[in-house]
Amino acid sequence: MKAVIYARVSSKEQEREGYSIPAQLEACRTLAGKRGYRVIQEFIDVESAKEAGRTNFGKMVDYIRKDGVEVIVCHKVDRLCRNFRDFVTVDDLEASPIFVEEEFPDNASGKLTYGLKVLLAKHYIDNLSDEVKKGMRQKIARGEWPHLAPYGYRNSGPGRTLQIEPTEAANVLYMYRTFATGDFSLQALRKKFREDGLVYKSRSRVPAKGQLENMLKNPIYFGIMRIKGKEYPGSHEPIVSKELFDKVQDVFRAANKPKMTKRTFIYGGMITCALCGCAVTAEIKKGRYVYYHCTGNRDGCDIQYIREEELVLQFDRVAERLNISGEFYDMISQSLQASTQDEVEFNRKVEARLSKRRETLRKRIDQAYVDKLDGIIGEELWQQKSSQWEKELTDVDRQISALGTSGLCCMLQGTRIIELARNAYPWYLEEDSTQKRKLLQILASNYLLDGRNLHYSYKKPFDILVKGLDRQEWLGWLDSNQRYRLQRPVYYHFSLILPG
Numbered sequence: 001m002k003a004v005i006y007a008r009v010s011s012k013e014q015e016r017e018g019y020s021i022p023a024q025l026e027a028c029r030t031l032a033g034k035r036g037y038r039v040i041q042e043f044i045d046v047e048s049a050k051e052a053g054r055t056n057f058g059k060m061v062d063y064i065r066k067d068g069v070e071v072i073v074c075h076k077v078d079r080l081c082r083n084f085r086d087f088v089t090v091d092d093l094e095a096s097p098i099f100v101e102e103e104f105p106d107n108a109s110g111k112l113t114y115g116l117k118v119l120l121a122k123h124y125i126d127n128l129s130d131e132v133k134k135g136m137r138q139k140i141a142r143g144e145w146p147h148l149a150p151y152g153y154r155n156s157g158p159g160r161t162l163q164i165e166p167t168e169a170a171n172v173l174y175m176y177r178t179f180a181t182g183d184f185s186l187q188a189l190r191k192k193f194r195e196d197g198l199v200y201k202s203r204s205r206v207p208a209k210g211q212l213e214n215m216l217k218n219p220i221y222f223g224i225m226r227i228k229g230k231e232y233p234g235s236h237e238p239i240v241s242k243e244l245f246d247k248v249q250d251v252f253r254a255a256n257k258p259k260m261t262k263r264t265f266i267y268g269g270m271i272t273c274a275l276c277g278c279a280v281t282a283e284i285k286k287g288r289y290v291y292y293h294c295t296g297n298r299d300g301c302d303i304q305y306i307r308e309e310e311l312v313l314q315f316d317r318v319a320e321r322l323n324i325s326g327e328f329y330d331m332i333s334q335s336l337q338a339s340t341q342d343e344v345e346f347n348r349k350v351e352a353r354l355s356k357r358r359e360t361l362r363k364r365i366d367q368a369y370v371d372k373l374d375g376i377i378g379e380e381l382w383q384q385k386s387s388q389w390e391k392e393l394t395d396v397d398r399q400i401s402a403l404g405t406s407g408l409c410c411m412l413q414g415t416r417i418i419e420l421a422r423n424a425y426p427w428y429l430e431e432d433s434t435q436k437r438k439l440l441q442i443l444a445s446n447y448l449l450d451g452r453n454l455h456y457s458y459k460k461p462f463d464i465l466v467k468g469l470d471r472q473e474w475l476g477w478l479d480s481n482q483r484y485r486l487q488r489p490v491y492y493h494f495s496l497i498l499p500g
């Protein structure tokens with residue numbers, strides 16, 4: 001079989017063990033030899049941090065199309081596909097990709113797993129770069145607040161961790177206790193604070209309403225750090241108890257309870273007219289039928305009225321399209337786990353080797369010092385040797401920390417996404433319309449109505465999953481029953497915006 005080899009490295013990755021181009025090529029050639037492939041061309045991309053262009057990836061794609069290549073041999077998935085678009089490009093080729101480090105079964109689940117891994121590698125990198133940059137990640141893991149101290153605390157001590165600022169902390173506690181009684185609005189609480197002779201800050205004696213609300217909703221005061229929507233346990237001393245915090249949240253909820261004066265419609269405020277961009281509202285006709293229509297009617301938009309019952313069916317499809325059968329789910333999660341184990345195993349081996357090297361270097365450095373003291377080696381030689389070993393030691397340490405646990409993260413995220421998707425439809429069927437509406441807003445956005453059909457785009461990462469599930473269908477991978485279900489006419493507008 002005719003094969004090509006593809007290897008890629010970014011300047012950053014060159015530091016990582018096993019990522020160099022020669023190492024990748026070596027591994028690919030070995031695999032090709034073992035399987036009896038005839039390698040007719042090798043393509044290499046070395047990327048700098050600034051230019052992300054992959055000139056040779058494009059050349060390879062052209063080459064494969066022209067020369068009838070059957071196999072692409074590559075070290076790992078993330079070498080070949082940087083994002084889901086690359087995955088689709090490769091997937092559209094006649095040649096099938098083979099990976100040294102990861103094996104995907106040649107069936108529907110293998111294909112979807114491979115796609116999910118591409119997706120998650122991208123997610124993982126995104127997460128790394130914006131949320132958990134290097135030290136910040138470790139800081140958060142140690143329970144240390146990575147930003148400036150919030151009101152009530154000071155940054156001090158090693159690692160500038162949070163220390164209680166007694167006067168401010170007393171004010172925080174006062175606000176929580178007083179508001180928890182439920183007898184005060186935010187405005188009334190500010191007034192009482194002033195009347196009780198308390199001082200917020202030297203320059204502003206009373207917190208602004210917004211500041212006060214943020215303070216009363218910030219879980220950091222009972223020991224939880226909320227960072228970009230996620231919660232992490234903090235190592236700092238809490239100011240309020242969890243019970244008090246919860247009580248305050250209950251007061252907020254009670255104050256916000258919608259007054260049920262008007263009849264509410266399931267999809268009210270959710271849909272936009274596809275023709276004129278006006279809001280779509282609902283009204284009751286003949287005392288009992290609920291109709292949805294565009295609010296731009298008077299300005300000449302003439303899309304038809306649509307019965308709520310018809311819309312319900314179309315909205316149900318949003319959740320239904322994510323439905324994964326139990327059997328299919330098991331296949332995906334199993335192969336996701338298996339392919340991750342390979343990566344974990346690989347990382348473990350590399351780490352063992354690096355640790356041994358570190359041990360050797362440490363011993364040498366110690367021995368050389370003793371030799372210098374004993375007069376066996378001279379000062380100059382000792383200086384030269386020990387600085388060389390110290391440098392190598394730093395390098396080894398850096399390689400070890402770069403190994404990380406990307407594989408595990410990938411697997412956990414992947415399992416969570418398919419778990420979520422699998423539960424979505426059964427859960428949806430059980431729930432009342434308020435909950436259904438919530439789920440629909442989580443899964444997709446841009447609900448547009450053209451008078452007859454509902455159009456929408458799935459949110460990430462459900463878009464990828466649906467695309468994956470739809471792909472199975474046109475590749476003829478599903479049995480006839482499942483195919484029938486998916487081939488029913490679907491009215492949706494699929495967003496073609498892919499990640500990366």
Ligand SMILES: [Zn+2]
Pocket residue numbers: 273274275276277278294295296297301302303
């Ligand atoms: Zn309209």
